[in-house]
Amino acid sequence: MSAALARSVSDLVGIRARQPEAIADAAARRARRPFLGDRGRLLVLAADHPGRGALAVGDRRLAMANRADLLERLCLALERPGVDGVLATADILEDLLLLGALEGRLALGSMNRGGLAGAAFELDDRFTGYRAQDLARLGFDAGKLLLRIDYDDPGSLETLHSAARVIDAMAAARLPVLVEPFVCRRDGGGRLRTDLSADAVARSIGIASGLAGTSAYTWLKVPVTEDPDDMARALEASTLPAVLLGGEVGADQDAVYEKWRKSLRLPTVQGLVVGRSLLYPPDGDVVAAVDTAVGLL
Template structure:
């Protein structure tokens, strides 16, 4: 990075208007480029208090290290852009690494990891008007639905409102749906074929139009189920990376199979590329790009 952390702090303290100025002059590009595929690096986890990677509880807490990893990932051929919250995207704007890149704002981070209110995924991040004002290219929302939690209805209503607000601005919105439940006090996402199928059907029907809605989906527990699961909707979809596992080769193989399916347009992957279990960021990112 040509700008150091002290430089970023100085700019933020003395010239906060530099962020809006950098956003205004940023060179934009189409959401889907000439390859017809989309490769996005995700880094919106910290704002939900999810700082751990594998057995490293605070791996993502070091902002200088995270920014360096993001800069490396964004410099690799085939990487289209980044998904993050305002603080991280603004750091990257000031660092000048978002030129000709897809920039996606994260809309809801209110369901803090491990909190008693974790399932309350309120919209505490970018608003649709922020995405438009900053000339970003898309937004993303998390939609976790617990059939035993009446509060999930409010989450659904908030998500539908976000779909409508983004569509009114002709901005794509990536919806990441899960059927979730609490087990021993922890929120677990159900990755069975039936649960993912239901989540796709629910997410696809949100709002007054689905014209600008994309789906951000996990690979099912049994990857062989993905073909049938994805028959649930005609909306374009990207695969999410999920937790960092010890067997990264198995994860690559699951992605490789799912990427062959007609509605899958690419990937949005975070910790497994930025903090790979084995090797460095360059190798992990290049391997994932190769799957496309």
């Protein structure tokens, strides 16, 4: 962590302790921009993982547990040309607001973080984060919700119902909402597994697209299929605008970039929402990883 950020983190603690109203003031003053700019593409950094207890990056179990380190990586990435904004929970977005890192950038609020990673109730993705009225009050630009569906878990019906009502609320506020759908199941050991076959991704896209009383403000946040050549078939399930998510960090970063490159050519794909692959790249070079992703767009 740089000495400058160490001082800034100390300042953040002081502001939070003595002037909590400064957060709302910073949100009100923030310079805003259109959601989809002139370039017509989006590159958003995803940093909402800690709110679900998902702190691991590769074999580093607590990589995202160091908040000062995460903030430094985010500030570094947000300074790069072509980076549009960040998706995070309230605590992280508020830190970035106070640091002045969200000026002219998009602020996307993470809405459901109740399905804690590895918990018996992981699929119970309750809306414990931002509400539509919070995002509207703060002048933020969009929200995001996670929608994991297990056909063997009756609780998935409640998740679908809750997600639909949140999409309604976001549409009423005229705010885009990114829906991140997965078909998943538990293996013999009870661990949650995501199905990234083209059939499953297409099915999840169809389900997410049909939720709520309108899809006018709904975007899709989707994974690349197991076989990237099948991605076109999966995305044929909807005409909603889509962004690709980054997923786990792998040793072969070039292969990840190539998957994104192929999928970014598809007509509904409007950009990338990526976290760990850019903020914690295998070689540690955040700037190079971000600039490479910008180049893919």
